[in-house]
Amino acid sequence: MSTIGNGVGVMAEDEVFWRKDGSSFSVLAYSYPQIKEGKVVGAVVTFTDNTERMETLKRIEYLSRHDQLTGLKNRMSFDEELVSIEAVIPTSIIVGDVNSLKLTNDIFGHTTGDQLLKQVAAVLQNHCPSWASVYRIGGDEFVIILPHSDEQFANSLIEKILEDFEGQEFLDGRQTIALGAATRTTDGESISEIFDIAENHMYREKALRLRETQRLQLNRLLSLLFKKSPREEHHAEQVQRHALFIGEILGLSKETLSLLGRAAYHHDIGKLTLNESLICTSERDGADQRAYQSHVSAGYRILNTFEETVDLSEYVLHHHEWYNGEGYLKGLKGNEIPYLSRILRIAEIWEREALDRSDPERIKTILNQVSGIEADPQMVERIIVSL
Template identity: 30%
Template structure:
């Protein structure tokens, strides 16, 4: 435990003795000394004192005066004060306690007081002060990111709203892809993303600027004496750092809006509302490119984690195109089918590396974790409007015609058409290209023999027609 202790006593011998007693039991404590109570406020504040040991009998300013001065000062009143009195001076003890002293001890110190009582009183006082500091910190800070919270930002928005601080810039930010990260990779990954963005914002703020997390995925930066150009520069720097950051598991990205109060006739809350509206408008404008970037990142992760996945996806797209024409699907249906060829295994991006590397020699528990990629992929797709139409297909691409598949055990036409198609095509391409000892004819025989068991007979029939033509 680290604590800062101030010993105020006019006797250097007493100060040294008390300091040594405390150091024996509280070795990590920092001990400061003062021989009088003059300018005591500066000494206490500059050293962030957690507990004060105060002698009552001193020249110039006695202990009662110092104690009274501390308890009337809003910056000092919470510091615990342990007073030192004569052995039989009960009146002094009562007076000190009535003035707000935390505790007391009497001189000369007994052996028990030196070994146990005084160090314990000091330790308890430090613990109390540190707990208070933690409570105060948490009341104004966001626990996850360490930035200020909404309460603090609202109080300080009013505080900085003064002519001396003009122009005052307000920057609002909304994290992109947080819901997707939470859904796909878990809330721990979402927390990592938020903390990374918070660190970037903090690094780009000056000491007098206030960065706060004011909601789940929203941030506010209050910038006194900051004009439009300076606010734009801060936004650009934050965006540059985000774009150059590592994936967490996706790259940090944030949409911003800002506004600047330039004269006192403007209402600070209107400035806040303008910044907020601009943030939402920018998020809407940027949303498509952001979604495309997220999809590209996830596909890249998928390809990096599994050798041959990219080539497999491209071959599947070609097969899907031919199958779509054979089944006389619409252009839009074929496009969705080709998208499924690319993204059907997107949920694997959230499966731990050790399971991917160990597959297929998995325990039952590990196998269930691997199978969860269907539900994860479904959640990813639902979080991205551009691929939401194939979410149900991603969920059910491992279902079997006879109901023996996963995750829902669906049967026959309860399985989506796209999933039934991709099941046949994925099996064919995987077996042809993954297992060199298996011939093309053996793969075709496998698919034909499992028609009506694993695969939709109509899809198998259509696929065999395509193969016969080729």
């Protein structure tokens, strides 16, 4: 009744009403003073069901400390936990960074990237002991805090997590995530320093396994493409074989032939971004044809992602250019088209027209038909002379 005593309105949000059945619900109460001739003569009290408001406040509180995508605790919770465990010895910290998030987003879209993050979070959560917590503290960075846990326990947990990734359908298997750990064992070490050490160990592991991780990613991308459209594997092998045959006729060096062969095998990797119907049909309307043509730029992006294929990306980007400028994507013509891309164009013609199963006269006829239009006429002339 403080409102009557001092004439000041009061709000109370901890009131409870009870139902006949014994259940209760939260009530928001307001008390408003009633003043007459300058004196408080009474009060008006109102009650409002506070259930929805309390649920909203709880939801806001939860979201302020949890990652909305994965449900894990977020950076705010992590920072608070670091303070609370400053005196706990030993404490181990595991820092993880997802290796393939950017690649997944670029190739399959952010929805698939989000799914990857949720899968990673689930694996980490499944292996997290009851006394520990998992946090997502950045876009692709995760942390496990292990109070009262030594270095041996942290390292054994890392191995169990990686084994779990290996057994699931992840793009990179155990290379899906790079993990590093560190343990606080004395009062002379701050918990923040331990986090920095664990993060450095993670980045060192990431750097040491970069080439292995990228090779695994590239192989898995090719496997996904060949699984989506099995004929693409045969096509890649055939175009590679034809390109090397043409390259030898043109007198390429051993090193350039190797580069050409790799470019030929990977030339259609961008088709991984297309749906199966676009890959498997040759009858496409304007919109479908434009969508199909996007596989060239997609292949360029994919190959630029990996150290060992970045040197192929330019040739793949231009392998659908025509000598007369009527190809795609940029409409380059003549010598504007990279030399190896012009060879890839002839290799695809060779495969398309089944010239490996044709007699010399038919080969000459087909090549003369495309010479100066789709194919480099000087290359065509040298190939015909060699037949």
